[in-house]
Amino acid sequence: MNLTAYHAKFLAYDLTIRKPANDINKFTASLQDAQVDLNPHQVDAALFAFKSPLSNGAILADEVGLGKTIEAGIILSQNWAEKKQRLLIIAPSNLRKQWNQELMDKFFLPSVILEAKSFNQMIKDGVANPFNQENKIVICSYHFARNKEFYLKKVTWDLVIIDEAHRLRNVYKASNKIGNAIKNALSERKKVLLTATPLQNSILELYGLVSIIDDYVFGDLKSFKSQFSRLADKENFDTLRERLQPVCQRTLRRQVKEYINYTNRYAIVEEFFPSENEQKLYDLVSDYLQRDVLFALPVGQRQLITLILRKLLASSSYAISGTLSALANRLEDKISEHIFEERVESDYELFDEIKDEWTAEADEDNFPDNTAVELSDEAVAQIKDEINDLKSFRDLADNIPFNTKAEKLFTALNKGFEKLSELGANKKALIFTESKRTQEYLFNLLSEPGKGYEGEVILFNGTNNDKNSNNIYRNWLEKHKGTDRITGSPTADKRAALVDYFRDEATIMIATEAAAEGINLQFCSLVVNYDLPWNPQRIEQRIGRCHRYGQLYDVVVVNFLNKANAADKRVYELLDKKFKLFDGVFGASDEVLGSIGSGIDFEKRIAKIYNDCRDPASIEQAFDELQDELKDDITERIEDTKKRLLENIDEEVREKLRIDYEKTKGYLNIFERNLWEVTKYYLNGHASFSNENYAFTLNKNPFPAENIHPGPYMVLKPKEGQKKSEVYVPDDTNIYRVGHPLAQRLLIACKNSITVAKELVFEYPKNQTVSTPLENFIGKQGWMQLSLITISAFDEEDYIVIANTTDDGEVIESGLSARFFSLTATEGEECNLPYHTKNHFKEIFINEQENLVEKNTKRNREFFDVEIEKLDQWADDMKIGLQKEIEDFDAEIKLRKAEAKKMLNLEEKVKAQRQIKDLEKKRGDKRRILYEAQDEIDEKKETLLSDVEKRLQQKVGTKELFTIKWKLI
Template structure:
């Protein structure tokens, strides 16, 4: 319809042609709620602001799309969208919020029903969404032409080429042909992620992708067990929706500690760049633009269409309504069990909603597709699962009682299917029971048993009954739950070899530990009785206790800062901000974790003051500091050096990851290890490093041929997979068992090259932490088994852990016994709830081999990585220097294929970047080779779907 030269470039500010509001550019969206440009009608010329490269389109019709996306035909309300036709016959269904009117400029030539004309006036008229222009026709006549009467811009791309007597060369024509061919591959019905993502996909993940892709806009609950890759499954689905032009606006909401991991996975595995939204980002965006009307709509969530944010941020009352005003194509909630309601009265059905759940409800109404990810959808009560189902398909059950009735019938439905499939093996009593159950559930008429028995001998009639039972199992239609036992054989799973390293502190080390612990316990326990207690005090004390257990050096550094602060400020109040500045990733992780299920918002702690009466305790702190400083040895670090040296002697090329909670401990260990042996290759990896430094550290650790050590914090390791490493050392142990599981999960995951994973855990003999963790390990097998199924009780375990740390020695044994009994009781409850999800029909639908073997092989798509490399190389050689250039940077030996794989550098022309309304980097370094891309997470993977 219009050529690319009409597309927006980075211009100066402009006026909205409808309300004269000041815009960033002519092609910026006007958010004045009174602007008439918000109205659209058939035959309007429009731009799609999420993809200007489509060109100028024309509205063909209005489309009403059901808002609730129910399983039935009836829906409560509809979302109005528009069917738009773009050049090359591309059709898209678009929400009006993402459309911009394309307006013709003075002297622009247009082709109308009355012939060629020229726009004569900068002023356009609009009434009820119908736009008209003053046009001068060839006979000199001025007339008002409606937009519907304008066929197109007078100049078309082919006209321009003919007029300048310029035709494409055969090579250029061939490139255009290939571009269209590859685009058709990418937007086809096939699942692209098999070849176009940096993935080594497992069969169950392909199956999930197939299940999701069967529906236009699925609303599902993904409840795979921990370790089966729910993040990857969601990423496959997102990539498919983008590739098929079905999704432009996508929102991912996750716990705060997982935001960085999700962003990394989406970029690294799928070449999809999401923007992280938090308070700082919103504040920055609110400063952009100018608004002519004081009540003009200001919504920062309009600026980006691929957004990741934390649950703690999104549920903030300031943002819930704003984020829900957007018409999202896809919304994903990770750890969705935090979207919780509490049942107050079972008989009346009364419940209390949390802010998390209110957020889920609002977004459920404003999104087309909704994915809820959780390994534990049914935690401590079946009402929790019902609440999640209400978010996905509120019409599925009339009320909670209806859901309970269905849930209690699930075992009978499974029994019926099992018996019908083995009808010949049933004895007389089993056959009678089966017939009675079929009658009770209305699957057969109330005939004589002999007649029913005769009917059941007919294979087709049995299959019809089984099909009816499966159709009645509504939960299997919306819930996918893969289990390791159904997917992997025992031989496939890795073995965790756990080694306990007991550190025996010397007498003076133990004495100072006990003095400091009792001192901290006194302050902590006094704070619980105080009327003015707050969240900050408990956090400060527990942080100091964890530092004490982590390393003497880390605790000394913290004491130094405390004493310096007292000396400088002469202020008995301790600002939490100081702790946040010292260990930002630990602070954020711990505090956000405490708040995730509360209705408090993470940032409420800013500016909190904790009255520790430090001024009066200065002498005590100085005394602790000098006692610790005077001890010339460190039994714990000495034990680490001994262990590392032993591993080094056994295998001088071994790779080890050492985990700690604190950066101060990490830096101390690096210096200590280098002193022991300068031949050790040591890299550090923590949250404060930028993504390039992190990628560089991981690559150096991976590719080193020397004895290599990666020192990592908990947050630093999130999102990274270290299948090439088989040894990990937990120098300190987190109080939350799930954090320990996440550490082990960096190594113990699909693709691990070693059958055995070696886990060394450091314990300080005689400390309360060791007593608690060893007691806990006896009951939940902390280190050798995955404990993801126990996540519902982990929060309570951590709270009990904290209270035990600060008890008096006299109460210690009694409280430990109570702790053990409580843990056993909670484990029993959690396992009972998990058993309620044991369902043959859900398992059957979740993992079907036939769905993997037939439609998802992509055998009909013949695009290999070499072909794509040749295509891109030809493009840059033909267009150079208009767009940029491509050159081979260096060659690496690809051991898996025993051949050279090229690393390529693509640099884009600065002028081209400035003239395009797209976000691209100036330079990309990557590879077209999938195997090399899987090894080298620090470089880009060039495949269909890459931003380029």
């Protein structure tokens, strides 16, 4: 198709106009800009969160596996495109890197993780508030957000995303310190809460989550309880459902199975019995850790270090050996605590994170502290004995030639690969260990000649500084030199290089917990838990690297089980049977995982059993008690309530999603085609194009003053029946999209181009087989004028309005007129718009502008009515709560007066009357509060009215784009 400058200008404006909040095509540019497949429920959820400019946010409660992160990414992308770039993500600490990576990989959005070290460094460098970032989305953990509440509150956030938001479900309790700190810091900001489990144990949790978004959806806790604690009453139930619908949206897997394929999990258990020396080492170290007084462990961290030692002990003799040496050295050389921590962290990479999580939780189970022990002669002797013990344990560990579990790894891999072969999946295995020393040991073992995996194994950990990883990184940099694949961050690029190498070259990746954060390995479907964490959420996160949205095959999960260890057997039983982590449909563990909060308490309970119980009988008893406590938190009643409260009828949802899908898909196709055509027009003479696969290479930079990659470039435009993720992109190719700097630059250039009034001759295609309305104008000619109308009220909206008439006076409406620019045209001579046509066009524009303003006003009026109705309901709730309290006082006063009358003793009568008087005073106070509450309600309404009045001062701007005299042949 041959475009003119007028085509390019029209299409450039059309590609960048801002659409209303409730327009189904609002996110088209964001979808085209992102490396995500179009799934209608995700667009629907993003639109729900945006639907009203007066809304304070939403709870997106889709079932697990439906891509709530992608929904949030679409919302963030849209904000970013609209220059609303004060964006914050609060997530569990173990998900921060995942967010960081996915924002860049899928949405090309830059972000920064704020944690204690980086925050303190920025403060030291003179940054007043490190949360106040320019051109970066801020990511932090729950605990960090709580600790930095003061700084958090100082930023005028455009939007806050809170992931795994069910962690804040008890915010209505004063004891919930983290929840209340976050709620207080972000009370005036728009928030989107992501959780698959918004209701787990009590209807009050919904009250808590909703209150984080907006304190005015419901009244106070007392009024909520009085109205909604007994949902057997259909009227109350329907009222609550109605109140929740504007703020909470939930879609189920079964409602979207037409668009998303779900795979299963298969569990393989590889059992083993340790050798005699391995068991001896375990028993000796375990007895050591149970001593009343230990001098080697840092003061105040005994419980934490004990947990890590037990995990290293279960991992391998190589893992525990180094830490035993560090403990002995600490006692001998009086090594400072922070150096000891560095030594532990060098092997156990999660040390800092677990330390943060454990110290942030209420720690009621402290072990005996050794701070009170004075270094008497007897204590010095005990220290020497402890040093000797630690060295003997280390020597025993060093003299164990091989680990039984490691030898069993070969058997487990054979079983796993055999299953993958049955499934038709790639021969790839992801092995997880909790220790870097174990990781090195397994690498050397698997890489031995004759073992079958020589040259096919790579490592992945928090540093990735081994020789093999550095070679892979150097080769990757050379391969992608001059492309957008290189981000400039060595850490991120090295991770990407290792993932690419695993996908294309290696068979096995041995990873520490660092790989459970921030990388997606859908091309692999065998996960081996060489060491098994005790926190169920960490296990789910590990498996989720492979078993996630986009996985084509069923995923095989291999776990090792020490048959000689009674506690290990019971832990595995809990993780398998209770938490259902290892088999079944994708995400089956979601409900249960959500019910245990952070998982830290569960991990602590397990650690306590290991430390306190000294024989199989006590271990069995302790686990029986724990299992009894872990009876299903989610009762059938709660499940039924959740379904009826938060879920819509399947057929209704499916039909809506189907219609929206067709609309969005059609508009996205047009959007991508128009971007391609504008790009071809502007880069004509600067680039070589391949229409077949939407690719081009820059031969000459059209913007010499800017650093533009030469290419190649490719638009991710799927063919019919294909998904975006299935489009093959060569490694050296830049992904071209509307948000790419080159696209942004040339769109601006097209919009700013000088387009004087000219004649354009449009050519109707001679091979057109389907009749279109434009056919009626073949052989005719007329005048056309394009203008951009911008309306600023609650939001800013753009409209391209086209005034178009034939020479014989027929008016062609704006939508049909736009179709002219889908035809090839040639430019003719310059011309002048006739005076009478100019006046006619002025009338058309005035009428169109009035219609648009009226539509905008009507829509804003509806938004306003929703807010006022919400405030009225809140006012009624507050009155209900206070009136209930007054009624309770009335009843009690009446009862006390009746009792006082029956009293014969004068002293008792006086005392009773005093109590009645106190009750009457309290009742009076409540009545006064009721009146004050009414004043507060009126004040809140007045504030809303004033805000709306300001924002309703509609500003309407118009800009003439160009005028043409047209002819259609």
